[in-house]
Amino acid sequence: MNIQEVHSYEEMSREAAYILEQHISQHPDATIGFATGSTPIGLYQELIRAHQERGLSFQSVKGFNLDEYVGLSPDHPQSYRHFMQTQLFDHIDIQPGKTKVPAGTGNAEEEASSYEDALQASDGVDIQILGIGENGHIGFNEPGTPFDSLTHVVELTESTRAANARFFDTLEEVPTHAVTMGIETILRAKQLILLISGSHKKVTYEQFLRTQDDPGFPASALKNHPNLLVFVTEDARS
Ligand code: PGA
Numbered sequence: 111m112n113i114q115e116v117h118s119y120e121e122m123s124r125e126a127a128y129i130l131e132q133h134i135s136q137h138p139d140a141t142i143g144f145a146t147g148s149t150p151i152g153l154y155q156e157l158i159r160a161h162q163e164r165g166l167s168f169q170s171v172k173g174f175n176l177d178e179y180v181g182l183s184p185d186h187p188q189s190y191r192h193f194m195q196t197q198l199f200d201h202i203d204i205q206p207g208k209t210k211v212p213a214g215t216g217n218a219e220e221e222a223s224s225y226e227d228a229l230q231a232s233d234g235v236d237i238q239i240l241g242i243g244e245n246g247h248i249g250f251n252e253p254g255t256p257f258d259s260l261t262h263v264v265e266l267t268e269s270t271r272a273a274n275a276r277f278f279d280t281l282e283e284v285p286t287h288a289v290t291m292g293i294e295t296i297l298r299a300k301q302l303i304l305l306i307s308g309s310h311k312k313v314t315y316e317q318f319l320r321t322q323d324d325p326g327f328p329a330s331a332l333k334n335h336p337n338l339l340v341f342v343t344e345d346a347r348s
Contacts, residue, residue, distance in 0.1 A: 113340045119307050122341040123152030131160045139170040143238030146190045149305045154198040161202045168204040175211040176249035177290035182214040212289040218263045222289045226261035238299035246327035250290035257331045259292030293331045307343040315346045
């Protein structure tokens, strides 16, 4: 595990974007694992800037997103598909057919298994971007998720629903289930970049440093990965 202690959110976003820019420049057909949430927004802004100002092309890049809420259609303003379109995909030249986000509508169990099949049939994710939930979740792998889990349907914990309620009008509107890549699915990526930022992640980061192989803290599984890069901002460190 390589930990990069950075000062600010802006520095983290720039540094992480630089790694992706270098990789995509050298491997134009790279497969990137994208994440949603507040944390990667700055990184996506940097990638848009790299595209607009330096001509970084995403024409041949493939994307697989970590997760999606069950019950939200792609155009629902809180769906992760909508998030990816508005925060990144609509502003770069990535081909729509090459961006995969689990479908939130239809049979969720079937979607989970076909998403896993699509991942396994691909050449694999080169770089997976990850945020971390305050309870240590990765994607929507909540505490207690087995480390050998593949893409599956999860019931969201009340703490996750409460944390995400800020994007919805009421807590009741926050979906109760999601489709998420499993922990084993995530660990198959060749490189993982974990972004930790904000004073509300201080306890989370401390726990991340302290835990190892603890299903009660899903992010601890990442420490077994041979190529894990963690960015942590000053406000998330004690
Ligand atoms: P956040 O979410 O980036 O909005 O903090 C991270 C997560 O829940 O995985």
